[in-house]
Amino acid sequence: MKTAQEMKPNSVALIDSQPWLIQKAEFTKSGRNSAIVKMKLKNLLTGSSTETVYKADDKMEQVILDRVDVTYSYSSDSVYVFMDEDYNQYELNADDLETVLPFIVEGMTDTCAAVFFEGKVISVDLPTNIVRQLTYTEGSARGDTSGKVMKVAKLSNGTEIKVADFCDTDDWIEIDTRTGEYKSRAKAPA
């Protein structure tokens, strides 16, 4: 058993004998040192989605899922296709990729993990750290070099992300996919 706080997006919890994919999980401290987790869940049997709240220390039964390394191939009409080393293709709808969708860009080479429940692919996990190129950001207004002053920048898929003020258009940056936040400026992938 795990606590609700330990359950991460793209994991599956067995709740009342039903498998629920955790699509989103937001941890918040409430009162008197307690906390809650707001989750978006998708029932893997019925396909229905629901928003829920749990106490952070509520116990949950985690379903152990199979994983296969895949890379992103292409997308068409909100269907995203990933491929494993044996050239097997796995299709996922945009709805199934809610947390990773902002970081899927054409040409990405990251090794991802396709997640399976009872033989069916249900989602994809990105690596914890990914490198992406900025396609647009305003110039540095204050010449700040500390990295503490932030500004908005865009990735090639239109995703907006806050980056250090010293970042420029065409720069490569490292992103933590657990938080979706900018980590640092990075070198272009080889």
Next chain:
Amino acid sequence: MRASWDIFCSVIDNFGDIGVSWRLARQLVVEHDQSVRLWVDDLESFCRLCPEANNRDAQQTHQGVLVQHWVHGSLQENPAQQSPSPQGTPPVTAADVVIEAFGCQLPDDYIEAMVQRARPSLWLNLEYLSAEDWVAACHGLPSLQSRGLQKYFFFPGFTQGTGGLLREARLIEQRRRFQQSPAARQHFLNALGVFPQDNSRLVSLFSYENKSLFSWLDTLEAGIQPTHLLVPQGRIVAELQEWLGIKQLSKKDLHQRGALKVQLLPFLSQPDYDRLLWSCDLNVVRGEDSFVRAQWAAKPLLWHIYPQQDDAHLEKLDAFLKLYCQNLSPAAGSALRAQWHAWNSGQNMAQSEQELQQVWPELEAHSDAWCTQLSTQINISTALVQFFRKWL
């Protein structure tokens, strides 16, 4: 429609949990004609708020609320269930609506009783009060449980989309009438043994232990205007004694230091504490229940928020200040923020107290306007009844 309600309260510390639960239970009975059983694990604390209660009676009725003692774990371990009272203790049947106050854990066999019902109970977790933005987004959301049960999270709050605040139907009217009657105020204070000078500022102090207390008292002592500080029994008393340099503060004794008079009050009932807040020019309050009551008093307040690990409370403090200061002038907003931050961070209070005095008339008017604004939103008991009807 008359529904049955079970409210479970586990007293963790202080009187916040039981204060809110007892207040809510009475409102559901008096204002909504509901049948309410209040489960309390600490009858001693309950008796402080309800002096007519007996801490040895596992089951008793007060003000229309059936008060039931419970112990954690299984209800079968509860003496009240093992030894029926002469009138016959009813078997444990789950109510139509079950509230776990502040996330307290329901006994397993009570959950079993909820499952056994022909129609499931509405299970609610009454959460802590916060002014943060996320509250409205989480209010009313379900939490899927085992055996077909669902628990809903009910969040009090200050804005639309939250569950509102506890407020009795005639509270604002009663408060206005009291504040418009100098005789009522004088009669109430005199009955407590309080005889303030005409030109003195009356301040109530109900706070956790606070590192800023000494510097605040120093400032009041050196003030131009006399301050009469009224301190209901509570956790701050030991520090107050230390500042005064005395071993034991006695009720009703007056201790004067410069412009400051300090007077200890007995522990007050909820209605009397309300009257105290209505009578004072400034109320220093703490936690949740007294904090809300001070806002209904329509007087300036200073909040000591419940301290949390990693300073999580400071974010909550700022979230409230963001709302509360919206209609204040920049000078008044800045002075208020500085004072509240100092009080909650153990800083010296001298400068912020001075700055606050310069905007005092604005703060007085604002506290009245804020109370009026808050009183237009739904109160918790009505919101709960509506939630239940909608759920049906």
